[in-house]
Amino acid sequence: MDLPPPEAPERCAACGAALRPGAVFCGACGHRAGEPPPPPRPAARPAWPDIRSALVFYFVLLGVQVATMIMAAVGVEEFTLMWVGDALLAAAVLVGALAIRRDLGGLYGRAGFGPLGYAAIVALSYPVFVLVAMFVHTLSTAFHIHEHTSVLERGLAWSVLFVCVSPPIVEELAFRGVIFGLLRRHLAGWEALLLSAFAFAILHLSVPTLVTHLPLGLYFGWLRARGGSLWPGMLAHALHNGWVVAQDAVGVMPPFGW
Amino acid sequence: MRSLIGYGEYADRPARAMVRCVSHCRRPPGYNRPMTCPKCGATVTPEEAFCPACGTKIGDTADEVRHRKALELAHKKMETARKWLVVVGLLTWVSAVIIYFMQSSQVEDEIHQVETQLRNMSPEQRDELFKQNIGMTYEEALAHDRGQVKLLLVINIVLGVIYLGLSFVARKHALVATVIALLMFVTVIAVSAVLEPKTLYQGIFVKIGFVAALVAAVQAAVQARRAAASA
Numbered sequence: 431m432d433l434p435p436p437e438a439p440e441r442c443a444a445c446g447a448a449l450r451p452g453a454v455f456c457g458a459c460g461h462r463a464g465e466p467p468p469p470p471r472p473a474a475r476p477a478w479p480d481i482r483s484a485l486v487f488y489f490v491l492l493g494v495q496v497a498t499m500i501m502a503a504v505g506v507e508e509f510t511l512m513w514v515g516d517a518l519l520a521a522a523v524l525v526g527a528l529a530i531r532r533d534l535g536g537l538y539g540r541a542g543f544g545p546l547g548y549a550a551i552v553a554l555s556y557p558v559f560v561l562v563a564m565f566v567h568t569l570s571t572a573f574h575i576h577e578h579t580s581v582l583e584r585g586l587a588w589s590v591l592f593v594c595v596s597p598p599i600v601e602e603l604a605f606r607g608v609i610f611g612l613l614r615r616h617l618a619g620w621e622a623l624l625l626s627a628f629a630f631a632i633l634h635l636s637v638p639t640l641v642t643h644l645p646l647g648l649y650f651g652w653l654r655a656r657g658g659s660l661w662p663g664m665l666a667h668a669l670h671n672g673w674v675v676a677q678d679a680v681g682v683m684p685p686f687g688w
Numbered sequence: 689m690r691s692l693i694g695y696g697e698y699a700d701r702p703a704r705a706m707v708r709c710v711s712h713c714r715r716p717p718g719y720n721r722p723m724t725c726p727k728c729g730a731t732v733t734p735e736e737a738f739c740p741a742c743g744t745k746i747g748d749t750a751d752e753v754r755h756r757k758a759l760e761l762a763h764k765k766m767e768t769a770r771k772w773l774v775v776v777g778l779l780t781w782v783s784a785v786i787i788y789f790m791q792s793s794q795v796e797d798e799i800h801q802v803e804t805q806l807r808n809m810s811p812e813q814r815d816e817l818f819k820q821n822i823g824m825t826y827e828e829a830l831a832h833d834r835g836q837v838k839l840l841l842v843i844n845i846v847l848g849v850i851y852l853g854l855s856f857v858a859r860k861h862a863l864v865a866t867v868i869a870l871l872m873f874v875t876v877i878a879v880s881a882v883l884e885p886k887t888l889y890q891g892i893f894v895k896i897g898f899v900a901a902l903v904a905a906v907q908a909a910v911q912a913r914r915a916a917a918s919a
Binding site for chain 1: 831
């Protein structure tokens, strides 16, 4: 007498687990047997590689800053140091950004800001600069820090290039573009904003700016998150640094004895 | 009659198998689960998360178990990282005070030497000499040197405050706190090493241990989030 071949256990359509004979629901996932499987959920992008890339990117930039510091310590001339440091940083940011993100163009799209938004950025730039400058001045006086050297020694054109043009382009791409972008894929908005602002503040490697650049980083990062583009942050950054150069050249602080 | 049931004073308590085991008695997971569905009464095996007869949720699904394990691991790593944060914060304070006294006595010695060297000069001549060499008057140079020592003290105290503060923040926002601590700590090491190369080797085991604990905590926190997203 031939016995029928043992039947393979029925499998759940949703999760693939073996069903008990006679079961109406899958014991593993609760899916009703016989119903069509639910559409598959999109697989979550693994978070650790992205966050690790952001950390490595930060440490590469730190390496560039440290290399510039070492060059200064061994007595490289100040102007050479300025453009070599700037070029190294720009190269590192560009290579890192191209390696990590494939959609750099997307960072420079149209911002969700109208003319009124840009006008507000322009109007806000002066009070923001005054607050920052007042704080830096107070701290420098309290501890006799004389690290501020005039950026104007080589002429206005160079200082505009090194202070108002290159930092907004390079730093916005690095902190608001790459670091914020990588973190934002996996973290809550405020977390990505805070971390990118911290990275921006710490990487300036200067004590007074550690305090002032955290709120500045939050402001620029908020512009990036709100506008969805790097342009508003770049404008705010360039204007802020522009006021710094103007203060050096002609003095634009309000007349409160500064 | 009670004594016939067993230990009389416990006889009116709920069945022992329904009491959640809180001791480390190594019973398999699911031991305390009812073996019948509370809704329809069908028999359920310990591996099943849903009642096969009526679909009621009874236990944890595989995703939930994975999430719980990732969360437990993250908590463990985070606790280690938090202990390191406290230790590093306190060590920063201790070294801040030691460095302050060492540097200030060094600076005062140097000032004393310069004063003995220049004691034949008039204050104007002294200022002139200092202006030519370092662009500051004599008094400004003294204030600058002493200010630098005080500045380092304040920086180190503030760093200690930040590490201790982050150890509290880490209870609720583990990932953010550990990433900030990691960035700050590595940056401070790098900058100190450039300014004073011998600091790189000072407390090297504390530095390595702290960075390793922070990296492990960041990684575990990320994995716990990922598991939470898939569960």
